[in-house]
Amino acid sequence: MTISAHSRIRVTAVSIIAAAFIPALLSGCGDKEKEKSDAKFAAANSYIFSALSHITGNPEATVNLVPPGMCPGHFDISPSQVKELFNCRLLFLFDFQGNIEDSVQRISQRGLKLKKLKAPGGMCLPKTYENIISQLCRHLAEDSPETADMYELREKQITEKIKQFSENTLKNFREAxxxxxxxxxxxxxxxxxxxxxxxxxxxxxxxxxxxxxxxxxxxxxxxxxxxxxxxxxxxxxxxxxxxxxxxxxxxxxxxxxxxxxxxxxxxxxxxxxxxxxxxxxxxxxxx
Incomplete structure (x- = not known):
């Protein structure tokens, strides 16, 4: 075997290996870009988290920052949560959670959008939950206009469920x-x-x-x-x-x-x- 023939074999081998690995590398880059575009949501309390999950049907797509037993108005974000927020596109919080808003200023400068919700009094009132659902659907539709019709439909469906739940709850409470x-x-x-x-x-x-x-x-x-x-x-x-x-x-x-x-x-x-x-x-x- 001549040296030139040996070189041609090496070049051919390298070409074959490159041909096998380059698509995989490109695919990996694509997956990373997809992860960036498939943004998660973040909720500043479990109330908003459950409402978002109700709308989207996908709890895994939302990060909850504040444990249910803690006061959402007096809570500091941990370093590990800050890291999670870098993978999120939208952070939903109540208007009284200014402490959290201050904590994520650096992240918001890197693309995280803060969406403040007005929190009417009486969090367990059906009209309050309906109001929060409406605010969330509006923000989600604004963020993703191509799915605005879907969020409008979800709001109508959930509103009807709230109405039925409200009537049944009061009836059962009186009967008890x-x-x-x-x-x-x-x-x-x-x-x-x-x-x-x-x-x-x-x-x-x-x-x-x-x-x-x-x-x-x-x-x-x-x-x-x-x-x-x-x-x-x-x-x-x-x-x-x-x-x-x-x-x-x-x-x-x-x-x-x-x-x-x-x-x-x-x-x-x-x-x-x-x-x-x-x-x-x-x-x-x-x-």
């Missing part, structure tokens, strides 16, 4: 004999309690902002009345509600405004499960 029960509750649960048909005698703020005067007003309002429940807001803690309940000989209960695991309770992943779990805490021993 709970409507009209007297309660003292967290201010963050007052609107929901009133929607259910409970009689709110007094309300209190979180333990970090509550004053002795406010506590005394709750105790005074309870005088001469049979208070059935003192309802805490899970995200604010339960100790204050438990202390008031003990003083007035009422039963302490805990409502949450955000889907997720509960203490000693089954987890709830959707708005509907959240409302049902809140109500079931009263129905279990409310008779």
């Amino acid at each position: 004999g709970l409507a009209g029960r007297k309660v003292i509750c967290s201010e963050h649960q007052k609107a929901f309690c009133e929607w259910l048909g409970l009689e709110v005698i007094a309300s209190f703020s979180g333990r970090d902002t509550v004053t002795p005067t406010q506590i005394n007003e709750c105790l005074k309002a309870a005088e001469g009345k049979q208070i059935d429940f003192v309802i805490a807001n899970r995200q604010e803690g339960t100790k204050l509600a438990e202390a008031i309940a003990k003083r007035i000989q009422a039963r302490p209960k805990v409502f949450s405004n955000f889907p997720g695991p509960g203490e000693g309770e089954k987890s709830c992943q959707t708005y509907f499960e959240l409302v049902e779990r809140n109500i079931s805490s009263l129905m279990n021993d409310g008779q």
